[in-house]
Amino acid sequence: MPRFHSTHRRSLARPALAACCVALSAVGILGCSPTPEPEPTPTPAFASEEEAFAAAEETYRAYNDALNAERAGTSPSIPSHDFLAGEVLRAEVANETKLREDGIRIEGSTTVSAIQGLDADLVSPVGEVLSRVCLDITDARAIDTTGVDVTAEGRSDIYAVDVRFAGGPQSLLITDFEITADFEC
Numbered sequence: 001m002p003r004f005h006s007t008h009r010r011s012l013a014r015p016a017l018a019a020c021c022v023a024l025s026a027v028g029i030l031g032c033s034p035t036p037e038p039e040p041t042p043t044p045a046f047a048s049e050e051e052a053f054a055a056a057e058e059t060y061r062a063y064n065d066a067l068n069a070e071r072a073g074t075s076p077s078i079p080s081h082d083f084l085a086g087e088v089l090r091a092e093v094a095n096e097t098k099l100r101e102d103g104i105r106i107e108g109s110t111t112v113s114a115i116q117g118l119d120a121d122l123v124s125p126v127g128e129v130l131s132r133v134c135l136d137i138t139d140a141r142a143i144d145t146t147g148v149d150v151t152a153e154g155r156s157d158i159y160a161v162d163v164r165f166a167g168g169p170q171s172l173l174i175t176d177f178e179i180t181a182d183f184e185c
Helices: 006-031 047-071 087-100
Strands: 105-107 113-119 129-135 140-145 158-167 173-180
Touching: 047 105, 047 113, 047 129, 047 158, 087 173, 129 140
Parallel strands: none
Antiparallel strands: 105 140, 113 129, 129 158, 158 173
16 A cells, blocks of 8 residues: 655645535535515505595695685795696796786685595505595685786686695695586585
């Protein structure tokens, strides 16, 4: 039986040890790779239609109160523009600019006589709500720079508006509205 010198034993053991380490490392890398985490399911903005409709009503009433306060010359805690988003905000700013250029101001208040929830998205993380709002504008008048009432004669003082909201229970905004002719309040 041949005798190996101690340096030969070490040199033979090194490749075997290195191969063993490589094999164990490969097993460790492959065997211990983390499993992919599941994608989180988006949480719907509203738990129920009732919650969505209540948030829409609260938002619209707060918007109307802010608008009435601004017309009365007082500063509401939240400006009326903060309740609007998108195209309806741009349209409101443009309308106010036009009235100012024409020397017309709106005086008086608008009353919300009823709000009815029509539809609510209960799936999306950013919810959409559609509600019908019945408004009474009897006390709201258009006044020119000389103080003359220039409110359109024959206008309807009570009308319905379909209002679209987007957001969640704590941050619902008015994103669109349309006067509804086929519904009486």
